[in-house]
Amino acid sequence: MAKENARVIDGKAVAAKVRAEVAWRAAAFARKFGRAPGLHVILVGDDPASQVYVRNKEKAAREAGIAGVAHRLPADTPEDDIVALVRRLNADDTVDGILVQLPLPAGNSEQRVLDQLDPAKDVDGLHPVNAGLLVSGRKALVPCTPQGCMRLIAETGVSLVGARAVVVGRSNLVGKPVAQLLLREHATVTMAHSRTRELDALCRTADVLVVAVGKAQLIKGSWVKPGAVVIDVGINRNDQGKLIGDVEFDSACEVASAITPVPGGVGPMTIACLLSNTVDAAESRRKQG
Numbered sequence: 014m015a016k017e018n019a020r021v022i023d024g025k026a027v028a029a030k031v032r033a034e035v036a037w038r039a040a041a042f043a044r045k046f047g048r049a050p051g052l053h054v055i056l057v058g059d060d061p062a063s064q065v066y067v068r069n070k071e072k073a074a075r076e077a078g079i080a081g082v083a084h085r086l087p088a089d090t091p092e093d094d095i096v097a098l099v100r101r102l103n104a105d106d107t108v109d110g111i112l113v114q115l116p117l118p119a120g121n122s123e124q125r126v127l128d129q130l131d132p133a134k135d136v137d138g139l140h141p142v143n144a145g146l147l148v149s150g151r152k153a154l155v156p157c158t159p160q161g162c163m164r165l166i167a168e169t170g171v172s173l174v175g176a177r178a179v180v181v182g183r184s185n186l187v188g189k190p191v192a193q194l195l196l197r198e199h200a201t202v203t204m205a206h207s208r209t210r211e212l213d214a215l216c217r218t219a220d221v222l223v224v225a226v227g228k229a230q231l232i233k234g235s236w237v238k239p240g241a242v243v244i245d246v247g248i249n250r251n252d253q254g255k256l257i258g259d260v261e262f263d264s265a266c267e268v269a270s271a272i273t274p275v276p277g278g279v280g281p282m283t284i285a286c287l288l289s290n291t292v293d294a295a296e297s298r299r300k301q302g
């Protein structure tokens with residue numbers, strides 16, 4: 014009997030749907046309040062990858078009818094000046110979302126800068142207040158990539174209630190928030206990291222496997238439970254410069270029921286969810302204000 018291959022989850026198509034919803038909501042906001050929702054991105058230094066990310070964010074914001082502004086600061090900008098800019102944007106009523114593009118140049122305290130953000134404008138969901146609200150099961154601005162992962166899982170139609178979910182990676186940006194979101198949907202969640210023993214056996218227990226490590230093809234197809242949903246957050250480059258994920262895609266495809274590709278899976282969802290968070294922040298601030 015021929016092997017059935019997993020359904021490949023089309024992140025670009027799902028992201029296009031999210032962006033269309035955002036554009037509709039941004040237009041409604043502009044009609045009601047006489048201005049578009051405003052997203053301000055702070056980029057310090059000239060890291061080439063960050064420059065590409067920021068350009069993509071500006072373009073996506075424009076296309077969705079969001080007023081996107083990038084603040085490009087030289088690499089040697091004193092940390093106090095970055096903090097001063099964050100405070101100025103906090104105080105500006107036309108600014109709904111603020112994103113500090115990470116990493117900041119060496120020598121800056123990312124924690125200090127992120128702590129200055131007004132939690133109501135923290136569209137990356139990295140301020141401790143938003144992280145705490147998420148853990149408490151309360152309304153929060155949720156980090157974009159984890160939100161994107163959940164939307165892709167929902168697309169597969171898998172029920173998370175009582176499902177065994179394994180999250181590999183425990184960063185504040187991806188692993189921890191995605192685990193909280195899975196828990197909120199009543200999955201039984203186990204988190205794994207670099208000190209986890211018998212990672213292969215643990216992964217084989219997962220009905221839903223989310224991998225956010227940053228190590229090319231760490232997870233082998235033989236580690237995947239038959240029928241599992243696999244979400245690969247990792248972005249790595251192989252020797253030929255091609256983008257590949259943390260999961261060995263071809264072998265995992267033979268076992269999983271659904272899997273995200275790299276590129277074209279989680280990646281496109283991150284920007285779409287950033288735009289969605291910006292409109293959420295704009296609407297919430299108006300309701301509170």
Ligand code: NDP
Pocket residue numbers: 158181182183184185186187188205206207208209212225226227228231246247248249279280281283
């Ligand atoms: P971090 O480096 O912050 O975290 C990596 C995590 O992986 C850590 O918790 C680390 O464990 C764990 N880890 C490292 N090695 C192993 C191992 N051998 N076995 C098990 N766990 C391990 O990365 P991020 O969470 O920021 O990003 C992860 C990946 O996702 C990267 O490739 C990044 O580029 C990508 N990414 C993609 C996005 C997208 O839009 N698609 C957005 C954000 C990230 P420990 O805590 O013990 O050190």
